Amino acid sequence: MKVLNYRFALLAGAIVALSSCGGNSGMKLGDDEFATMTVSSTASEQTTSYPATIKGKQDIEVRPQVSGNIVKLYVDEGATVRKGQALFGIDPTQYAAAVHQAKAAVEMAKSGLNTATLTEQQKRTLHDKHIISDYEYTAAVNQLESAKAQLAQAEASYTAAAQNLGFCTVTSPSNGVVGTFPYRVGALVGPSIAYPLTTVSEIGDMYVYFSMTEKELLKMTKQGTSLKEELAKLPEVELRLIDGTLYDEKGKIDAVSGVIDQNTGSVSMRAVFPNSKNVLRSGGTGNVVFPYKMDGVMIIPQSATQEIQDLKFVWVVGNDNKVVSTQVTVSPLDDGQNYIVTDGLKDGDKIVIEGVQLLSNGQEIKPITKEQARAKYEQHLKDQSEGNIQTAFK
Numbered sequence: 001m002k003v004l005n006y007r008f009a010l011l012a013g014a015i016v017a018l019s020s021c022g023g024n025s026g027m028k029l030g031d032d033e034f035a036t037m038t039v040s041s042t043a044s045e046q047t048t049s050y051p052a053t054i055k056g057k058q059d060i061e062v063r064p065q066v067s068g069n070i071v072k073l074y075v076d077e078g079a080t081v082r083k084g085q086a087l088f089g090i091d092p093t094q095y096a097a098a099v100h101q102a103k104a105a106v107e108m109a110k111s112g113l114n115t116a117t118l119t120e121q122q123k124r125t126l127h128d129k130h131i132i133s134d135y136e137y138t139a140a141v142n143q144l145e146s147a148k149a150q151l152a153q154a155e156a157s158y159t160a161a162a163q164n165l166g167f168c169t170v171t172s173p174s175n176g177v178v179g180t181f182p183y184r185v186g187a188l189v190g191p192s193i194a195y196p197l198t199t200v201s202e203i204g205d206m207y208v209y210f211s212m213t214e215k216e217l218l219k220m221t222k223q224g225t226s227l228k229e230e231l232a233k234l235p236e237v238e239l240r241l242i243d244g245t246l247y248d249e250k251g252k253i254d255a256v257s258g259v260i261d262q263n264t265g266s267v268s269m270r271a272v273f274p275n276s277k278n279v280l281r282s283g284g285t286g287n288v289v290f291p292y293k294m295d296g297v298m299i300i301p302q303s304a305t306q307e308i309q310d311l312k313f314v315w316v317v318g319n320d321n322k323v324v325s326t327q328v329t330v331s332p333l334d335d336g337q338n339y340i341v342t343d344g345l346k347d348g349d350k351i352v353i354e355g356v357q358l359l360s361n362g363q364e365i366k367p368i369t370k371e372q373a374r375a376k377y378e379q380h381l382k383d384q385s386e387g388n389i390q391t392a393f394k
Contacts, residue, residue: 056201067190
């Protein structure tokens, strides 16, 4: 009776062990059977992403050039505007009065110039006839020059007054989208205000800034050609928006900073993205998705590797079916299921891809394909569910 109970306990334990594996085909299927694959060189297209900030080609602060109270807002926040379009109206009363005063001064100066001109002409005639002295004629000439200067000064004052009156209508410095308005109707503003009236961002094309490491930059620029030529060769990049979706336009890297950040060892880069639909806004964030094409690499499942002190190893099957632990170098880019092996394996090598934790150096195995392993595993599950105990754990 005790022997029967003992066997039943072993059987139950085996069933629990098998059940705990679930759908994992990495379990060992026989005393010496292991799933293997033969590796070969291939090309791999991978992507990596870099945190990025989005800015308009120009973010121009709009500040008033005259002081006064805001009397009108011509547009609302977030409006798309064109260069020269009115944005704010500042009370023009005092500046209009200054224009009228300056205009009157111009008319007065013109009248004075006319009088001085006539006087000079009269004095010249008398001087030519030797009726008046040189001194008296020279005085008339000087008065004429003074009248000309007064007119020029009056006209300059008029121009300045008219310009200030024009500044009462604050216009957009470029095409773009206006930002927020910290000041509204009634607010007193002037050239020295703490915050700009608003910011106009040119968003027809957007700059997207991101950083990559110095090592990554060297891979792209140490080919012996100029940086401009290397940038022209780079593939187009994509932009993953803050909501996780991919922006429907692709961008092109057009600039690299000439200075490497000593604290982070990274270099700033810039990509240009078209923004015809105004989806992108200055100040936004996202991730630049950078494609990588790697030639002469080998793709292996992550289940084929063991990690020891940050180093990765695989079991290579020799011609005698004995396994040897072999270190491999993998790319930091992976899809979560496979590794890209850049060194350590050669074409035609056969590696164990499941059950690697059960192996030891020099162990002889019976290689089977992954499909054979899957078929045997599914048969074990079927035998277990049907109660075929003798074959379920064979």
